Amino acid sequence: MVWSAMLPAFLASMVEFVEALTIVLAVGVTVNWRSSLLGAGAAMLLLAALVATFGSTLVLFPIGILRLIVGIVLIFFGMQWLKKSLLRYCGLKTLHDEAAIYEEKMRELRIHGAISSAEFNGFGFLVSFKSVLLEGLEVAFIVITFGATAAANEVAGIWRAAAGALLAFLVVVILGLALNSPLTRIPENTLKFTVGIMLVTFGTFWAGEGLGIEWPLSDLFLLVLVACYLILSTLIVWWLRPHGIVQKQLKAEGGVIRS
Amino acid sequence: MTIIIRALKEVFNFFCGDWRIFWGVIATIVLAELVINFATFTYAKSFAGAIFVIGVSLSLIIALRTEIG
Numbered sequence: 001m002v003w004s005a006m007l008p009a010f011l012a013s014m015v016e017f018v019e020a021l022t023i024v025l026a027v028g029v030t031v032n033w034r035s036s037l038l039g040a041g042a043a044m045l046l047l048a049a050l051v052a053t054f055g056s057t058l059v060l061f062p063i064g065i066l067r068l069i070v071g072i073v074l075i076f077f078g079m080q081w082l083k084k085s086l087l088r089y090c091g092l093k094t095l096h097d098e099a100a101i102y103e104e105k106m107r108e109l110r111i112h113g114a115i116s117s118a119e120f121n122g123f124g125f126l127v128s129f130k131s132v133l134l135e136g137l138e139v140a141f142i143v144i145t146f147g148a149t150a151a152a153n154e155v156a157g158i159w160r161a162a163a164g165a166l167l168a169f170l171v172v173v174i175l176g177l178a179l180n181s182p183l184t185r186i187p188e189n190t191l192k193f194t195v196g197i198m199l200v201t202f203g204t205f206w207a208g209e210g211l212g213i214e215w216p217l218s219d220l221f222l223l224v225l226v227a228c229y230l231i232l233s234t235l236i237v238w239w240l241r242p243h244g245i246v247q248k249q250l251k252a253e254g255g256v257i258r259s
Numbered sequence: 260m261t262i263i264i265r266a267l268k269e270v271f272n273f274f275c276g277d278w279r280i281f282w283g284v285i286a287t288i289v290l291a292e293l294v295i296n297f298a299t300f301t302y303a304k305s306f307a308g309a310i311f312v313i314g315v316s317l318s319l320i321i322a323l324r325t326e327i328g
Contacts, residue, residue: 080277
């Protein structure tokens with residue numbers, strides 16, 4: 001299943017790269033491009049080293065144990081994404097607004113005072129490095145776990161997942177350069193929800209296999225799991241939406257909404 | 260000691276971030292494992308998959324329920 005390693009890595013990477021690009025752009029425009037791109041480049045090198053190190057270590061584990069561990073971690077990971085996106089759909093959590101984050105970051109950087117646009121700036125480097133490293137860590141983790149578990153050959157799987165992440169990186173960078181602004185048109189919450197469903201689905205399937213559960217229909221059962229979690233999400237949105245409306249009314253009256 | 264606890268907390272937040280989901284999934288795994296290994300009747304083992312999916316789903320529902328307090 002080539003797609004099972006590439007697609008989740010591609011979609012998850014899109015979300016994280018959009019978030020990272022927002023900060024890199026803000027640092028580039030406000031401080032200077034040299035510091036911003038050096039910070040982003042250094043973080044990416046560190047991430048590549050992490051994927052190479054941990055990816056090769058995972059190959060040593062028997063596939064049954066690997067599937068159980070990776071499956072459990074993917075369920076945890078996916079649940080986080082799914083929970084956040086469902087809360088956002090229901091209005092219980094504010095939607096991720098890249099434009100607002102971009103403006104906020106620009107304001108913060110301007111507060112740091114007059115910065116020479118030609119010289120290397122340590123603060124700009126660190127801000128860019130930190131954002132790419134933190135957002136990239138989730139990508140690295142998904143690349144390693146999906147890659148090592150989705151294919152019979154773990155190394156080949158990691159390469160496929162890494163190719164998916166690289167493709168997402170290229171798409172986001174090209175779009176970012178073309179627009180020279182945060183990618184507000186990418187429906188981040190929908191992407192997050194899709195990735196959440198995929199992570200929980202694969203996590204359930206692999207953890208179940210690791211436990212010794214024999215899924216009916218073999219790999220086709222993944223589609224049944226996707227359907228189950230989509231129905232569950234629809235029911236949750238139907239259940240929570242009234243609470244979201246109440247929260248919005250409270251906010252309008254001066255209360256607080258989670259962000 | 261505080262640094263270790265903080266580091267562990269950061270690791271937990273990175274991977275899971277919600278204790279209800281964590282314990283819900285762990286309890287589900289233990290239950291599925293018990294059904295697979297100790298079920299007397301063969302047909303009970305075929306329910307292990309359903310138990311697993313329901314357990315994971317319930318963990319999410321419980322986590323969301325506490326969010327709306």
